Amino acid sequence: MPVNLAPIDPAALLPVAGVTLSYAEAAVKKPGRKDVLLIELAAGSQVAGVFTRNRFCAAPVHLSRAHLASGQPIRALVVNTGNANAGTGEDGRQRALAVCQAVAEQLGCQAEQVLPFSTGVILEPLPFEKIIGALPQRRAGSWADAAEAIMTTDILPKAASRQVELGGKTVTLTGIAKGAGMIHPNMATMLGFVATDAAIAPELLQGLLSTAADLSFNSITVDGDTSTNDSFMLIATGQAGNAPVSSADSADYQALAAALQSLSIELAQAIVRDGEGATKFMTITVEGGRSREECKAIGYAIARSPLVKTAFFASDPNLGRILAAIGYAGIDDLDVDQLSLYLDDVLVAVNGGRNPVYQEEDGQQVMNKSEILVRVVLGRGDASATVWTCDFSYDYVRINADYRS
Amino acid sequence: MPVNLAPIDPAALLPVAGVTLSYAEAAVKKPGRKDVLLIELAAGSQVAGVFTRNRFCAAPVHLSRAHLASGQPIRALVVNTGNANAGTGEDGRQRALAVCQAVAEQLGCQAEQVLPFSTGVILEPLPFEKIIGALPQRRAGSWADAAEAIMTTDILPKAASRQVELGGKTVTLTGIAKGAGMIHPNMATMLGFVATDAAIAPELLQGLLSTAADLSFNSITVDGDTSTNDSFMLIATGQAGNAPVSSADSADYQALAAALQSLSIELAQAIVRDGEGATKFMTITVEGGRSREECKAIGYAIARSPLVKTAFFASDPNLGRILAAIGYAGIDDLDVDQLSLYLDDVLVAVNGGRNPVYQEEDGQQVMNKSEILVRVVLGRGDASATVWTCDFSYDYVRINADYRS
Numbered sequence: 001m002p003v004n005l006a007p008i009d010p011a012a013l014l015p016v017a018g019v020t021l022s023y024a025e026a027a028v029k030k031p032g033r034k035d036v037l038l039i040e041l042a043a044g045s046q047v048a049g050v051f052t053r054n055r056f057c058a059a060p061v062h063l064s065r066a067h068l069a070s071g072q073p074i075r076a077l078v079v080n081t082g083n084a085n086a087g088t089g090e091d092g093r094q095r096a097l098a099v100c101q102a103v104a105e106q107l108g109c110q111a112e113q114v115l116p117f118s119t120g121v122i123l124e125p126l127p128f129e130k131i132i133g134a135l136p137q138r139r140a141g142s143w144a145d146a147a148e149a150i151m152t153t154d155i156l157p158k159a160a161s162r163q164v165e166l167g168g169k170t171v172t173l174t175g176i177a178k179g180a181g182m183i184h185p186n187m188a189t190m191l192g193f194v195a196t197d198a199a200i201a202p203e204l205l206q207g208l209l210s211t212a213a214d215l216s217f218n219s220i221t222v223d224g225d226t227s228t229n230d231s232f233m234l235i236a237t238g239q240a241g242n243a244p245v246s247s248a249d250s251a252d253y254q255a256l257a258a259a260l261q262s263l264s265i266e267l268a269q270a271i272v273r274d275g276e277g278a279t280k281f282m283t284i285t286v287e288g289g290r291s292r293e294e295c296k297a298i299g300y301a302i303a304r305s306p307l308v309k310t311a312f313f314a315s316d317p318n319l320g321r322i323l324a325a326i327g328y329a330g331i332d333d334l335d336v337d338q339l340s341l342y343l344d345d346v347l348v349a350v351n352g353g354r355n356p357v358y359q360e361e362d363g364q365q366v367m368n369k370s371e372i373l374v375r376v377v378l379g380r381g382d383a384s385a386t387v388w389t390c391d392f393s394y395d396y397v398r399i400n401a402d403y404r405s
Numbered sequence: 406m407p408v409n410l411a412p413i414d415p416a417a418l419l420p421v422a423g424v425t426l427s428y429a430e431a432a433v434k435k436p437g438r439k440d441v442l443l444i445e446l447a448a449g450s451q452v453a454g455v456f457t458r459n460r461f462c463a464a465p466v467h468l469s470r471a472h473l474a475s476g477q478p479i480r481a482l483v484v485n486t487g488n489a490n491a492g493t494g495e496d497g498r499q500r501a502l503a504v505c506q507a508v509a510e511q512l513g514c515q516a517e518q519v520l521p522f523s524t525g526v527i528l529e530p531l532p533f534e535k536i537i538g539a540l541p542q543r544r545a546g547s548w549a550d551a552a553e554a555i556m557t558t559d560i561l562p563k564a565a566s567r568q569v570e571l572g573g574k575t576v577t578l579t580g581i582a583k584g585a586g587m588i589h590p591n592m593a594t595m596l597g598f599v600a601t602d603a604a605i606a607p608e609l610l611q612g613l614l615s616t617a618a619d620l621s622f623n624s625i626t627v628d629g630d631t632s633t634n635d636s637f638m639l640i641a642t643g644q645a646g647n648a649p650v651s652s653a654d655s656a657d658y659q660a661l662a663a664a665l666q667s668l669s670i671e672l673a674q675a676i677v678r679d680g681e682g683a684t685k686f687m688t689i690t691v692e693g694g695r696s697r698e699e700c701k702a703i704g705y706a707i708a709r710s711p712l713v714k715t716a717f718f719a720s721d722p723n724l725g726r727i728l729a730a731i732g733y734a735g736i737d738d739l740d741v742d743q744l745s746l747y748l749d750d751v752l753v754a755v756n757g758g759r760n761p762v763y764q765e766e767d768g769q770q771v772m773n774k775s776e777i778l779v780r781v782v783l784g785r786g787d788a789s790a791t792v793w794t795c796d797f798s799y800d801y802v803r804i805n806a807d808y809r810s
Contacts, residue, residue, distance in 0.1 A: 054729060055732040055737075056732030086725060086728070087728040087729075087759065088758050123728060123753075123754065223712060228725075228729050306797075307805055310805035311806070314805075320492045320528030323461045323528060323633070327460040327461030327462065327633060329460075336461050352494050354528050397797060400715035400719075401721065
């Protein structure tokens with residue numbers, strides 16, 4: 001079961017002016033579930049995106065990148081689950097384009113004004129006729145419906161809202177995300193969509209998104225596998241009536257960025273809390289590094305280690321496995337004799353060796369918890385980074401051995 | 406159970422002139438098992454080593470490197486299981502040195518002429534008094550005893566021999582190895598020792614060993630975790646009576662190198678076959694790359710992926726997961742449209758997409774086997790690399806969740 005993740009409260013998810021949501025049941029993989037989501041945008045909306053760096057990126061990722069680059073105003077995002085349309089070559093791109101064309105016909109726009117997204121099994125042809133056939137039957141939905149419509153192996157839907165005052169006007173941000181396995185984003189999560197009604201200068205949108213992605217979806221891992229379909233999109237409809245945010249140095253920008261980061265971190269953590277087979281939620285903070293990059297590399301080495309993750313699953317304070325992971329993180333000039341390791345407030349290792357007064361009972365008490373902080377202090381600089389991960393359980397193996405059946 | 410790994414046949418393990426083996430039961434972690442091995446070398450022996458690149462490398466790795474670098478002739482190697490003496494700082498180095506001193510006293514040599522090795526739990530003080538106390542009680546042993554004395558979570562001991570003619574003289578090579586988890590060597594396996602009675606010029610020994618390590622222990626992974634203690638040692642006693650091998654271009658060198666590589670690959674594969682929880686043995690060959698390095702990076706990305714490994718455990722031809730791993734291997738200019746993927750002889754993907762005539766039944770037939778070849782053809786050069794790995798099962802989680810209890 002997800003670790004300290006509450007079911008979403010539909011009433012707490014705030015509509016975003018200029019965004020219209022609808023969903024359909026297209027039986028892409030199985031009948032009887034919401035598996036197609038359409039996000040329609042009012043004229044004047046802007047969209048920015050960050051995408052997987054996986055070289056085998058999916059056909060819809062190719063198309064979304066190209067359509068965004070075309071400079072045409074984006075009018076809709078269409079999402080299907082049940083099939084990733086990845087590893088499908090040119091034929092896959094044609095199928096994704098056919099879906100965009102069908103949406104465009106319904107909305108009266110160009111195919112280039114539609115961004116496609118897919119998630120599910122790789123290497124199987126997208127049943128695009130099913131999706132196109134279901135589009136006319138779609139029903140108006142809420143953000144809660146939208147969060148449900150993009151789920152695959154997720155146990156719970158993931159969605160959240162924020163509000164912030166910009167120049168006396170209330171601006172809303174609402175986001176949804178999905179993903180439970182193949183989670184080690186290189187640009188974004190499997191799928192994340194945040195919409196705001198804030199007005200903001202077009203040239204600022206990408207930077208706003210990229211910083212939030214780095215601090216949230218690009219700071220989590222479930223299994224170390226980077227998906228072919230990871231996409232994180234930011235929509236700004238500009239309908240809140242605020243004076244457009246026009247400089248990254250302004251207080252309005254900072255307030256909007258803080259709200260977006262907080263929302264993105266909540267969604268990214270929700271993915272880890274609902275990680276396949278997760279029984280524990282770990283925050284790994286690396287401090288005192290020379291750069292954020294080296295801190296993140298060490299954090300990810302710990303977060304990815306199957307030996308560390310199985311020890312957490314077993315509540316076993318076998319903490320040498322954490323030191324081993326730090327050691328192979330690729331920081332060639334790391335002087336481990338300067339290093340300290342804490343488990344919550346318990347000082348486990350100091351000067352690169354076991355803390356002489358460390359008692360295993362103290363480590364055990366922390367390991368018994370469901371939320372654990374691993375803190376590494378490198379003692380060689382001022383940089384830091386935090387990553388989040390879950391443990392590695394029998395259920396991870398069961399889920400991934402059974403996924404297609 | 407190990408995948409197609411036979412118990413060793415003690416009669417097939419050939420003695421190596423100039424090497425004397427003995428073992429003891431020191432109860433380092435548990436009583437009643439061989440846990441200390443002493444390898445004594447005749448005067449005139451040479452030793453070369455490759456060691457883990459883990460920055461948290463163990464105290465004995467520090468000492469072995471320093472003692473080798475001192476240039477003193479090495480007279481003995483002493484190995485203990487049950488405790489890795491890693492993450493133990495300066496105190497750990499003192500304890501490892503105390504063991505070397507005790508061995509040196511018994512043999513009448515200097516502590517610098519003894520190389521120490523440890524494997525087991527990290528972050529716990531080495532009970533060196535137990536090891537020192539057990540040394541006088543040690544018993545003469547065979548290579549089969551030696552292979553047993555270095556086991557930890559291994560189910561079966563690992564050992565093999567080769568013979569080769571050099572200038573009309575028969576030269577023998579016998580090696581042992583251990584390791585089943587925390588296996589993703591960056592220089593060598595957890596522990597591997599090969600001895601030969603061949604005479605060879607000292608300056609050639611390191612190159613001979615490094616090439617063999619790259620093709621064997623540095624081409625396997627069980628769980629992606631690089632140990633703190635990985636060491637692979639080559640001993641040459643020079644007692645075979647062959648004219649010393651004096652050039653890397655000579656036929657004798659090539660014959661000796663081929664025998665060493667073959668032996669090392671057998672030992673490295675034995676580690677994978679006995680990988681924690683393994684039910685399948687996978688050979689991953691990447692061809693048509695621009696460099697061996699990029700081929701190996703792709704091979705390791707596939708071999709490390711928990712999603713790939715759980716799919717193999719389930720005999721599920723969910724082969725898109727292999728494409729996803731290829732895509733995130735870090736080859737930024739990889740053109741996946743040139744890529745083909747085979748499972749044994751079955752062509753699964755071509756031009757970066759699903760082979761139009763691929764039938765899932767064909768993939769299923771291969772996946773049902775216990776030995777599987779994954780072949781990736783990149784179509785961008787002449788380089789290739791092969792790595793070996795095992796699947797990821799419930800038992801991997803069980804073993805690593807229980808390891809210390």
